[in-house]
Amino acid sequence: MKDQLPEHLDEYICFAVYSAQHAINRAYKPLLAEIGLTYPQYITLMALWSHDHQTVGALCKQLRLDTSTLTPMLKRLQTLGHIRRARSTEDERQVIVSLTESGRDLQRHSPAITRCIVEGTGFAAEDLNALVRTLDQLRGNISGESDLT
Amino acid sequence: MKDQLPEHLDEYICFAVYSAQHAINRAYKPLLAEIGLTYPQYITLMALWSHDHQTVGALCKQLRLDTSTLTPMLKRLQTLGHIRRARSTEDERQVIVSLTESGRDLQRHSPAITRCIVEGTGFAAEDLNALVRTLDQLRGNISGESDLT
DNA sequence: TCCATTTAGATCGTGTGCGATATATATGTG
DNA sequence: CACATATATATCGCACACGATCTAAATGGA
Numbered sequence: 146m147k148d149q150l151p152e153h154l155d156e157y158i159c160f161a162v163y164s165a166q167h168a169i170n171r172a173y174k175p176l177l178a179e180i181g182l183t184y185p186q187y188i189t190l191m192a193l194w195s196h197d198h199q200t201v202g203a204l205c206k207q208l209r210l211d212t213s214t215l216t217p218m219l220k221r222l223q224t225l226g227h228i229r230r231a232r233s234t235e236d237e238r239q240v241i242v243s244l245t246e247s248g249r250d251l252q253r254h255s256p257a258i259t260r261c262i263v264e265g266t267g268f269a270a271e272d273l274n275a276l277v278r279t280l281d282q283l284r285g286n287i288s289g290e291s292d293l294t
Numbered sequence: 295m296k297d298q299l300p301e302h303l304d305e306y307i308c309f310a311v312y313s314a315q316h317a318i319n320r321a322y323k324p325l326l327a328e329i330g331l332t333y334p335q336y337i338t339l340m341a342l343w344s345h346d347h348q349t350v351g352a353l354c355k356q357l358r359l360d361t362s363t364l365t366p367m368l369k370r371l372q373t374l375g376h377i378r379r380a381r382s383t384e385d386e387r388q389v390i391v392s393l394t395e396s397g398r399d400l401q402r403h404s405p406a407i408t409r410c411i412v413e414g415t416g417f418a419a420e421d422l423n424a425l426v427r428t429l430d431q432l433r434g435n436i437s438g439e440s441d442l443t
Numbered sequence: 444t445c446c447a448t449t450t451a452g453a454t455c456g457t458g459t460g461c462g463a464t465a466t467a468t469a470t471g472t473g
Numbered sequence: 474c475a476c477a478t479a480t481a482t483a484t485c486g487c488a489c490a491c492g493a494t495c496t497a498a499a500t501g502g503a
């Protein structure tokens with residue numbers, strides 16, 4: 146009960162999150178491979194399914210990724226034909242990202258994929274929700290967010 | 295209470311883990327930069343601090359990473375002077391990874407780093423432990439492990 | 444013993460992530 | 474208006490992460 150440091154890697158929160166992330170990614174891989182997407186590309190599309198026509202900066206904020214990560218990925222999504230990128234006319238610095246027909250169409254695969262992952266966790270829906278809330282809180286704390294979603 | 299799909303990215307377990315992982319990584323970065331390590335390099339050393347003289351395969355299993363990830367990283371750790379790599383004499387296929395004096399010495403920074411991260415989470419120790427157990431279980435389920443640690 | 448199979452690592456190509464830097468456009472100030 | 478500053482995005486270099494492939498060493502029969 147003291148402030149002992151864990152002996153094994155598996156007892157560290159950092160490693161638990163790290164390896165869980167990889168496990169989830171590996172679970173998604175074969176599912177997403179069928180529609181030719183990577184996981185980061187998939188969640189980028191999810192953000193756009195939720196709100197189309199977002200700026201690169203808005204996507205960065207939602208996905209909590211840097212432009213240097215997102216810009217190349219958006220180019221790949223564009224090459225795949227799922228999105229369009231266009232300079233804003235009001236503010237020439239901004240780039241608006243929009244779904245194409247193809248990108249919008251991919252959304253129909255989402256429910257089955259989500260179901261497959263949720264089942265794979267072996268957790269009940271309420272337990273998953275609780276875990277999500279806990280993780281969101283942890284992320285907020287550790288990244289020093291006040292509440293600026 | 296139905297089987298509704300989440301509306302926002304933040305409500306998905308996959309994204310919660312994904313973004314928590316990034317947040318933790320960003321928290322570690324400045325701490326580890328002081329000793330010239332990346333996070334994956336750090337946990338690799340942690341595994342070796344726990345048990346020195348492991349084969350590449352044993353490290354892969356513990357860290358749940360592929361050889362194609364670990365081999366280049368081990369080479370970098372060797373270049374940094376923290377580990378040695380040597381073919382096993384019994385089984386010439388195996389490569390034994392061992393800590394150098396320098397690599398062993400880095401362990402003294404570990405408690406402070408861990409403390410800093412744990413505090414950053416803003417969670418009580420028991421809550422963190424519970425979260426770790428939950429995540430370990432989720433990872434086990436989703437990666438289809440029976441119990442083969 | 445001979446040879447197919449298995450196992451342990453290494454290598455390669457592609458796609459993230461991110462710090463540092465660059466560029467162009469907007470904004471604010473005198 | 475002129476210019477310093479701030480903002481939005483892009484580019485570059487480096488380090489993962491992993492699937493696919495390769496090589497060499499062990500193993501397991503017939």
